Amino acid sequence: MRTSLKEIENIEGFLLQKIPTDESLVFQSRMIINPELKYKTSCQQKAYEVIQLAGRVALRNELMAVENSIFKKSAFRKKITKIFESKN
């Protein structure tokens, strides 16, 4: 694996807490003396957040597709409609 990817792996270990505490402390020290590493770590954190948000958007689309398909089934639609037509 090339050096830049190895560095990404190390940053991931720190950010996703895959490494032991002592290694994590060493990584934090490296960030203090190396602003570029600190910046890359910050960008990588943002990348995880973007992936997480995009995953959630995609999941919501999947749920909407399932919801649409189940409400096309007459028996299910009637069952639910009846709930909202009835008095409390």
Added chain:
Amino acid sequence: MSDNTNDLPNRQQLFLNLYQEVFPIAAKFIRKQGGNLEEAKDVFQDALIVYYERVVVGSGKRLNVDSNQGYLLAVTRNLWYKRVNEHRNFESLSKANEVKSEGQETHLSSMKLLSILETSGRKCLEILQSFYYHKVSMTDLASQFGFASRRSATVQKYKCLEKVRDQLKDKNITYEDFFERN
């Protein structure tokens, strides 16, 4: 919880079952609370996302209930009460400040998100979401995406992550940029 929910057909089947079994009960609850069908659909959809992230692929944190159905209903009830409280608070705030509520809500800019991720390529996007969101193991990911080994899948995953990270670096995009006001 289970590896077989990591691919789309199995997820769809899981959600279909939950809609069939749990949604009618959730709908009755929301109806009793004075909600309508659209609100029931919205709240249940949010509850399913919480359920998926926490239970299906999450660390297994659960409320003190035994069944998945119970968990989902508990989340639905909590989200409903939260929604009602937020609506009440928002109304009282609006009255006090004479602020119009329309158009003030923030929405996720999914187009902006996707445009960034799509620069890394469709396959990269799927690999990253599979691993980091759906928590597919590297072994399963290698198999699903046709990599010769777990190691080569790992290398590809880091290459994809590097592309996304560099995209964020170049554009100096902040987390807040993923939200926009209507």
